[in-house]
Amino acid sequence: MTFVNRKAELHWLEEAYKSGRAQLLVLYGRRRVGKTELLRVFCREKRHVFFVADLAPDREQLAAFSQRLWEQAYGQAETGFSFPSWEAAFRFMGGLARQERLIVVLDEFPYLMETNPAIPSILQKVWDEELRNTGILCILCGSYVGVMEREVLGYKSALYGRRTGQYLIEPLHFHDMAGFFPGRDPIWQVEAYAVLGGVPAYLLEFIDEDDLFAGIARRVLRRGTFLYEEPRFLLMQELREPANYFAVLRAIAHGKTRLNEITQAAGLHDRSAASRYLDILRDMGLIKRLVPVTEKQPQKSRRGIYRLQDQFLRFWFRFVYPNRSDLEEGEAERVLETRIKPHFPEFVGPAFKEVCRQHLRLLGRRGKLPFYPYRLGSWWDGQNELDLLAISEDEAAIMVGECKWWAKPVGANVLSELQQKAKAVLPHFQRPPHVYYALFARNGFTEELREMAAERHDLLLIEASKFHSSGDL
Known part of the structure; x- marks a missing residue:
């Protein structure tokens, strides 16, 4: 697995680790941006428990976490063992950190909260009573930016005031491209950035592709590939009404930049619904609201417009989605030659x-x-x-x-x-x-x-x- 840059993020984590104090860190950022790989690199050769939550029932999640703790304590798993409650598991976790530094990563933390909404309150109680006096470094990690900011960082959260640090992981910048594509022509790198943006999971798909267009045909335009259905899966995995969000993204991709235009093009019933969808898509890091840089109060400006922030979404909505019928028939090469290449320079311009x-x-x-x-x-x-x-x-x-x-x-x-x-x-x-x-x-x-x-x-x-x-x- 190629790991590029993230020097500032690793430095932040290392400083927290070296402090020796109890730490409750919140690390979040959009899906595919490389959070889990960053944490795995950080935890390497350190005493740690790495737990990735999912949408399994609460009882199964507790059992899986219990197994991870038991394995750290005794060197092997105990089949069928589970703590009776999350409070008991967190207190045992604190016990493991009394004499020696211990990192505990709770990845995809929003999934834990969805299956058991009391998790933040339980963790807050054990933190106040016990964990803050240990050598624990607990990291809560999540992909849904809005949920993490409201339910973990927000002042109404049970954990408000307990965190010792937070970090929003953002997509890589263009100057990080050389780490994935060393020696490649700068023009090639700009064009690759226009297609893939700075999301590591997308860049890794092209790491062995010398010909960008051939890579697009192989990695994006063909059924069964990771990137062919990525926008659909991204929305279905994160949202309860993916069709409405999809319509909003499609409207923006087609040049509708203002709230009224987006509302009408997406077929939504009112501006307030569209505004809510736009806010959530901004939380996910998929779109951005732009105002002229001279505006003194950007949040209050009426001159704001919406654009897709994710470069791959721009490419997908411009060239993949409108040509789905042909692509489903295996016409990737024809779509590339007749629909993409003639318009590609124009497409690269905004990127x-x-x-x-x-x-x-x-x-x-x-x-x-x-x-x-x-x-x-x-x-x-x-x-x-x-x-x-x-x-x-x-x-x-x-x-x-x-x-x-x-x-x-x-x-x-x-x-x-x-x-x-x-x-x-x-x-x-x-x-x-x-x-x-x-x-x-x-x-x-x-x-x-x-x-x-x-x-x-x-x-x-x-x-x-x-x-x-x-x-x-």
Whole structure:
């Protein structure tokens, strides 16, 4: 199993482990993002109990957890043994951690809560009475972000105030792609990111694929493969009304970005229902709400739009779902040649913009920009749109950017257009900021534009074909 990056997450876990104090950690993030593998790497060569919950009856879950504890205590399982209650199991767990550090991972914790809603209260009681005075490091892990934030981290949760730390595990960034695809051409990596995003489970499917299109045909477009039905299974596994959520995702994928548009396109009866579905899909990390980066109170802004956050969902709804009839008949190659390849550069464009935003933030962290991008995103009004807008903390400087996934080199005309669009954003600042410009291009720049950049201090040219996933230029 390839394990890439997650240095910050591992450091966080190691610091908690080395503290020696009782720790109750909450680690959560969307499904397939690599939480379980992260915890397995962390637990390696440490004394630990790793329990993965499921939707089995409560009695069976307790028995399975009891077996794991017994095996840790005595070196072998005891067939048929089970503690009489979860409280007894948690107290025994505390006993194992009195003299020596012990990690206990309760993975898929929401499943435990679903089969026994009293679990958080029981754990809270034993924590207060016993566990907090031991050497336990207990990690509650879950995939449904909303449930973890409400039922485990929320102030109404029985465990509120007991946790000693929490960490939201997010998909990997573009600059992590080299860990999966070392030596691959940067253009290939951008295109692979556009199809698969930063979800490790999806990237691993392509780890041996040199030809991206051949990989798409083999790994995505054929019945029986993991990715062919992934969006359906993802929704069915997590949600009680998957058809409605599916309709909402499909509407967003087809360019419906505002609440009214989504409500109508998804065939929902009212805005409040659509809003509830959107909130849950955001909790799952599948969609995001965007506002112009100049908005001072993003949560209250009426200019918000919805986009798919998961790149693979973008690909699936654009190219797989509409062609299901042909794909069910085994026409993967024909769909690839006639429906995907002709439109692929256009499809990669929005993903390239996201890669450019990540790259610009990375350059800012490394001190390679004129200022640190305190706020970074996109901007739009009724007439103009900026692919990138970075703002310094004091708003004394901004950087506006354009990202072109073109086969031809980008010329001075693009810079001229960007300068005009930049004028539209200036009224949003109390004092006129110093303006810098950044142009990103798939295949470089004209000689005229390069000469202009050499003579100016306010123009940054970044060529995607020379990207290194490490973030260097």
